[in-house]
Amino acid sequence: MTSRLDITILVTTVVMTLKQISTRFSIAVHTLSLIAVSPNDCTGDFIAGSVNTNPVVIRRIMGMLKKAGLVDVRPGVGGATLLKDLDRITLLDVYRAVNVTEENQLFRIHENPNINCPVGRNIEQVLQAELKDAQSAMEQRLAGTTLDQLISKFE
Amino acid sequence: MTSRLDITILVTTVVMTLKQISTRFSIAVHTLSLIAVSPNDCTGDFIAGSVNTNPVVIRRIMGMLKKAGLVDVRPGVGGATLLKDLDRITLLDVYRAVNVTEENQLFRIHENPNINCPVGRNIEQVLQAELKDAQSAMEQRLAGTTLDQLISKFE
DNA sequence: CTAAGTTGTAACTAATATTGTTATAACTAA
DNA sequence: TTAGTTATAACAATATTAGTTACAACTTAG
Numbered sequence: 001m002t003s004r005l006d007i008t009i010l011v012t013t014v015v016m017t018l019k020q021i022s023t024r025f026s027i028a029v030h031t032l033s034l035i036a037v038s039p040n041d042c043t044g045d046f047i048a049g050s051v052n053t054n055p056v057v058i059r060r061i062m063g064m065l066k067k068a069g070l071v072d073v074r075p076g077v078g079g080a081t082l083l084k085d086l087d088r089i090t091l092l093d094v095y096r097a098v099n100v101t102e103e104n105q106l107f108r109i110h111e112n113p114n115i116n117c118p119v120g121r122n123i124e125q126v127l128q129a130e131l132k133d134a135q136s137a138m139e140q141r142l143a144g145t146t147l148d149q150l151i152s153k154f155e
Numbered sequence: 156m157t158s159r160l161d162i163t164i165l166v167t168t169v170v171m172t173l174k175q176i177s178t179r180f181s182i183a184v185h186t187l188s189l190i191a192v193s194p195n196d197c198t199g200d201f202i203a204g205s206v207n208t209n210p211v212v213i214r215r216i217m218g219m220l221k222k223a224g225l226v227d228v229r230p231g232v233g234g235a236t237l238l239k240d241l242d243r244i245t246l247l248d249v250y251r252a253v254n255v256t257e258e259n260q261l262f263r264i265h266e267n268p269n270i271n272c273p274v275g276r277n278i279e280q281v282l283q284a285e286l287k288d289a290q291s292a293m294e295q296r297l298a299g300t301t302l303d304q305l306i307s308k309f310e
Numbered sequence: 311c312t313a314a315g316t317t318g319t320a321a322c323t324a325a326t327a328t329t330g331t332t333a334t335a336a337c338t339a340a
Numbered sequence: 341t342t343a344g345t346t347a348t349a350a351c352a353a354t355a356t357t358a359g360t361t362a363c364a365a366c367t368t369a370g
Contacts, residue, residue, distance in 0.1 A: 137292040231315085
């Protein structure tokens with residue numbers, strides 16, 4: 001006669017990470033702060049050395065800041081200058097400069113719900129309004145801080 | 156004698172799209188609303204039909220809502236029930252249930268800046284505080300709406 | 311007890327975003 | 341003319357999302 005007991009214990013840990021807002025934003029803030037603090041010789045290489053990344057990453061972000069009218073970058077000679085006063089540049093300005101999204105929508109809503117269902121028929125419009133407000137609350141907080149204020153907190 | 160004129164016009168359009176917050180969130184809101192409105196026969200297939208997606212997508216999200224203590228899902232028999240009253244479930248509860256991130260940080264900040272630079276030395280701490288506030292403003296807005304309020308806006 | 315329907319979940323794919331990298335053309339001033 | 345720089349294309353590695361198929365485990369009706 002044989003007797004047998006099998007016990008299997010399986011522990012599975014699933015780590016999911018939400019895609020967060022790109023470091024482009026924080027790098028852009030870093031870059032603008034550096035241009036403000038060290039107006040001379042702010043080349044892509046110099047900034048990359050402070051941010052600790054590749055110069056091309058900086059130049060890509062500089063291109064966005066340039067397109068947003070925040071900086072002037074001089075090809076050839078190098079270096080960048082701010083086109084607006086520090087107390088006229090808010091974190092929201094920078095956020096918008098580097099987060100090029102269609103419609104600037106932070107939240108996505110699933111598409112084509114079933115309109116034969118009372119929930120499917122209404123969810124998009126009702127939820128859209130709520131999420132717009134939530135995004136707006138975040139952005140208004142960003143708009144409340146200027147680079148001037150930010151830099152004044154450096155030690 | 157040859158005369159030659161070359162004109163090249165190159166127009167490049169670069170469309171960048173920021174990764175937005177996953178549709179998991181809106182699908183989860185949809186799902187919970189549906190369970191509230193149609194408490195009977197709310198199986199994964201039924202919900203998927205209303206959301207217009209694959210049932211596995213729904214079951215994955217249901218698993219997260221279950222883990223967050225918002226719903227009870229019965230294996231085998233099927234169907235889900237809400238574990239909290241509609242006026243006690245906020246959009247923030249749902250958001251947190253499906254956006255499993257380390258530290259729940261919406262914003263990322265670039266790592267290892269150069270500490271020999273006054274900007275690199277300070278940027279992380281100073282910016283972190285600002286972004287935390289901005290994220291908090293968004294979340295508090297989400298916390299201000301319950302599923303009860305949301306559903307009452309359906310026509 | 312069996313059959314039908316369901317949940318739970320693994321595994322895979324396609325599409326897309328991010329970040330870093332190399333390479334090269336074009337530009338500017340000494 | 342030369343050295344240093346910006347602008348940008350191209351590519352790789354990595355990661356997330358959303359959809360899909362497949363299958364084991366579960367529950368209840370009959």
